Amino acid sequence: MIKRYLSLLIIVLISLHLSAQEWVVPAENGARLSPFAFSDSTRKAGAELYNTNCKSCHGDPGKNNVIKLVPPPPDPASAKMQSNPDGALHFKIAEGKTPMPSFKNILSSVNIWQIISYIRSFNDKYVQKTQTKPGGSGAAGENAKIKIAWLKETHQVQTFISATKEKVIQPVAGTEVKLFVKRYFGNLPIDEARNTDAEGKALFSFPKDLPGDSAGFVQLIVKLSDEAAFGEVKADTTLAIALPTYRPPLNEKRAMWNVVQKAPIWLLLAYTFSVLAAWGFIIYVFLQIRVIYRAGIRKDQ
Amino acid sequence: MASEVNTDFLHNKKLDSIAADILRPVGITQGFVVWMGFLGVSLLGCIYAYYIQFDKGLIVTGLRDYISWGMYIANFVFFVATSLVGMLISSILGLIGFKWVKPIARIAEIIAVAFAAIAGLVIVSDMGRPERLPYVFMYGRIQSPIIWDVTVVTTYMVISALLYFLPLIPDLAISKGRIGHTPKWLQSTYEILSVNWQHTPQQYKILLKAMRILLILIIPTAFAIHTVTSWLFAVTLRPGWDSTIFGPYFLTGAFVAGSAAVVIVMYFVRTNYKLEKYLTHHHFDMMGKLLVLVSIIYLYFNINEYLLPAFKMKTAEAVHIHDLFVGEYAFMFWCVQLLGLIIPIILLLFKVFRKPFSMLVISIFVLVAAWFKRYLIVVPTQDHPFLPKQFVPDAWMVYHPTVIETAITVGTLLLVIIIITILVKLFPVIPIWEMAEEQTGNDESPQD
Numbered sequence: 112m113i114k115r116y117l118s119l120l121i122i123v124l125i126s127l128h129l130s131a132q133e134w135v136v137p138a139e140n141g142a143r144l145s146p147f148a149f150s151d152s153t154r155k156a157g158a159e160l161y162n163t164n165c166k167s168c169h170g171d172p173g174k175n176n177v178i179k180l181v182p183p184p185p186d187p188a189s190a191k192m193q194s195n196p197d198g199a200l201h202f203k204i205a206e207g208k209t210p211m212p213s214f215k216n217i218l219s220s221v222n223i224w225q226i227i228s229y230i231r232s233f234n235d236k237y238v239q240k241t242q243t244k245p246g247g248s249g250a251a252g253e254n255a256k257i258k259i260a261w262l263k264e265t266h267q268v269q270t271f272i273s274a275t276k277e278k279v280i281q282p283v284a285g286t287e288v289k290l291f292v293k294r295y296f297g298n299l300p301i302d303e304a305r306n307t308d309a310e311g312k313a314l315f316s317f318p319k320d321l322p323g324d325s326a327g328f329v330q331l332i333v334k335l336s337d338e339a340a341f342g343e344v345k346a347d348t349t350l351a352i353a354l355p356t357y358r359p360p361l362n363e364k365r366a367m368w369n370v371v372q373k374a375p376i377w378l379l380l381a382y383t384f385s386v387l388a389a390w391g392f393i394i395y396v397f398l399q400i401r402v403i404y405r406a407g408i409r410k411d412q
Numbered sequence: 413m414a415s416e417v418n419t420d421f422l423h424n425k426k427l428d429s430i431a432a433d434i435l436r437p438v439g440i441t442q443g444f445v446v447w448m449g450f451l452g453v454s455l456l457g458c459i460y461a462y463y464i465q466f467d468k469g470l471i472v473t474g475l476r477d478y479i480s481w482g483m484y485i486a487n488f489v490f491f492v493a494t495s496l497v498g499m500l501i502s503s504i505l506g507l508i509g510f511k512w513v514k515p516i517a518r519i520a521e522i523i524a525v526a527f528a529a530i531a532g533l534v535i536v537s538d539m540g541r542p543e544r545l546p547y548v549f550m551y552g553r554i555q556s557p558i559i560w561d562v563t564v565v566t567t568y569m570v571i572s573a574l575l576y577f578l579p580l581i582p583d584l585a586i587s588k589g590r591i592g593h594t595p596k597w598l599q600s601t602y603e604i605l606s607v608n609w610q611h612t613p614q615q616y617k618i619l620l621k622a623m624r625i626l627l628i629l630i631i632p633t634a635f636a637i638h639t640v641t642s643w644l645f646a647v648t649l650r651p652g653w654d655s656t657i658f659g660p661y662f663l664t665g666a667f668v669a670g671s672a673a674v675v676i677v678m679y680f681v682r683t684n685y686k687l688e689k690y691l692t693h694h695h696f697d698m699m700g701k702l703l704v705l706v707s708i709i710y711l712y713f714n715i716n717e718y719l720l721p722a723f724k725m726k727t728a729e730a731v732h733i734h735d736l737f738v739g740e741y742a743f744m745f746w747c748v749q750l751l752g753l754i755i756p757i758i759l760l761l762f763k764v765f766r767k768p769f770s771m772l773v774i775s776i777f778v779l780v781a782a783w784f785k786r787y788l789i790v791v792p793t794q795d796h797p798f799l800p801k802q803f804v805p806d807a808w809m810v811y812h813p814t815v816i817e818t819a820i821t822v823g824t825l826l827l828v829i830i831i832i833t834i835l836v837k838l839f840p841v842i843p844i845w846e847m848a849e850e851q852t853g854n855d856e857s858p859q860d
Contacts, residue, residue, distance in 0.1 A: 176803060371553045382554050382563075385636075389567050392629050396574055399622040400607060403581070403615050407608025 143198035149228035157229030188233035257346035282311025287336035323353025439594035458823025479811035484538035497670020498524025499634035585609035652793035669782035672775035700766030752781020
């Protein structure tokens with residue numbers, strides 16, 4: 112038993128040690144650049160995204176009011192943050208590292224670049240380098256499109272990728288496709304990432320027990336991984352393929368926290384009864400005063 | 413209380429002398445005018461303070477997001493507490509059959525009416541948008557202890573007012589012909605309020621029945637009023653409030669404050685109105701014993717309320733206890749416990765201290781401490797919310813009542829004193845007919 116605890120302790124210590132280490136960014140990710148030039152509109156979009164997703168930990172840029180965590184989240188205006196190349200920022204935001212959450216399933220790549228454009232607005236010395244477009248008529252093709260189909264018998268989602276190559280629309284083979292389902296917070300990956308076959312198709316098996324809305328609807332999102340080649344390509348559709356799930360809202364039944372019309376019966380009864388009883392007696396006493404008054408008149412006569 | 417009244421006392425010479433004694437101070441005297449003038453002018457200052465708050469909002473107080481219940485709510489709890497004594501004296505002690513409470517019962521009822529009536533106003537003073545008061549009734553949820561509180565406070569006030577008024581009716585009738593020295597309007601007020609009282613046995617019978625109903629009804633109402641007030645706090649999970657004994661703890665504390673208030677009013681009535689014959693040393697002695705009894709019970713609840721959390725020292729409770737015992741509030745806490753509870757208990761155990769003047773001094777200490785005790789219950793808990801205070805202006809971190817807030821609080825106290833003064837000065841403060849009946853009864857049946 113003690114041995115087991117000891118080894119557990121060692122594992123914890125090692126992992127603590129590991130997590131305290133440098134945040135390594137693979138060279139090819141570090142070198143990535145934004146596909147678009149940063150502008151006022153990207154900064155504005157980035158500021159909004161930052162305020163909803165990041166501010167709770169990283170605080171207001173330049174104010175150093177970050178949340179107390181170990182290791183501490185750096186202020187976006189700080190040298191620590193700004194010394195990252197664009198690609199490294201993108202990688203770190205997308206991947207995360209405890210306690211920094213991963214945002215790759217929550218924010219699109221474009222969103223992350225928008226946030227980076229906002230972060231960079233706190234650095235006067237920053238000069239942006241943008242990505243040179245991958246060869247227009249390159250191997251991958253342009254205007255990639257995604258079609259989504261539901262295969263009922265096998266309970267699978269089929270995707271079909273096509274692109275314009277040499278002015279003809281053709282299936283795209285051998286490219287990586289990912290399937291997600293939209294959840295309350297972020298996107299849930301479904302099955303593994305797949306590569307398209309020669310016909311541009313990829314099959315994903317869909318779980319049978321995934322809860323959907325009250326009619327079983329879920330929103331599917333399909334993305335192409337190779338953004339360098341295609342840009343950001345994604346498609347979504349809403350299908351009734353999940354388990355219909357009805358979660359009664361907390362204010363549906365009578366409860367203490369509900370509106371007065373939905374107060375618990377026992378409380379309504381207890382309250383009404385007590386009030387009526389007390390005020391019944393009080394009114395009775397008032398009537399008695401009247402009786403006393405009347406009795407006095409009779410005596411007078 | 414007897415269910416039949418022997419109306420023989422009406423023809424007894426004693427009635428004349430009792431009525432003369434009790435009615436002599438009644439009326440508009442110079443002292444009364446000066447005193448009311450002083451109260452009225454001071455009140456004007458306080459009303460101006462309220463005008464500023466009404467105009468600018470609660471920002472003129474020390475209340476902010478974290479400590480949003482301050483002096484006002486402490487004051488409210490104090491008012492409700494003090495008003496409870498009406499039930500203790502006229503109802504519980506009266507129904508048990510203690511005769512000595514008779515001359516005091518009306519004083520207790522006056523205190524009950526005055527404090528209960530103003531308690532509602534105190535709540536309004538805590539509202540930043542008082543014009544939204546009707547919303548409480550339009551949109552209030554009966555699941556909320558605040559609605560229960562509004563309900564019971566109103567009910568208690570009405571019952572107390574009736575319990576003050578009903579036994580006053582025969583006195584008004586007796587007094588009608590005997591207050592020639594007072595202004596006309598007061599005499600006609602007596603005439604109207606005495607609702608044709610002719611001292612018929614039937615009228616007495618009805619009166620006694622009505623009073624008996626109210627005396628019983630007021631017991632659950634009084635328990636409800638202060639238990640519900642304690643629930644305003646105890647239904648939360650916050651350290652210092654999250655307690656299962658808060659109801660009885662508040663109730664017993666209320667009796668301490670109320671008994672002290674009664675002693676103070678008794679003292680001034682006795683000395684100013686020369687009523688030593690009716691408010692005797694015996695009455696002060698008995699009130700002293702009552703005060704010591706309720707104080708010991710309250711001390712017992714205090715020990716429970718502080719010692720148990722202090723023994724267990726759960727994280728959040730520990731911070732709270734620490735604040736009270738040795739921290740920021742330690743001075744106030746120990747003053748309240750020692751000067752307002754422990755030392756009075758010790759002193760009052762000795763007969764020498766149960767004399768009128770020493771009782772007055774002790775009761776003032778007890779009553780002032782009772783006010784600060786409510787402050788200690790309301791404020792320190794909010795100093796330590798479960799989610800730490802951060803990213804807020806420094807002014808939000810601590811609570812210091814402002815001058816305006818203090819003036820408004822003083823104003824509510826002045827209102828209470830004004831009501832007490834009017835009732836004590838313009839109407840017989842000791843029940844004439846009950847005293848006369850008792851003395852007549854004693855004449856005829858000395859063995860009683």
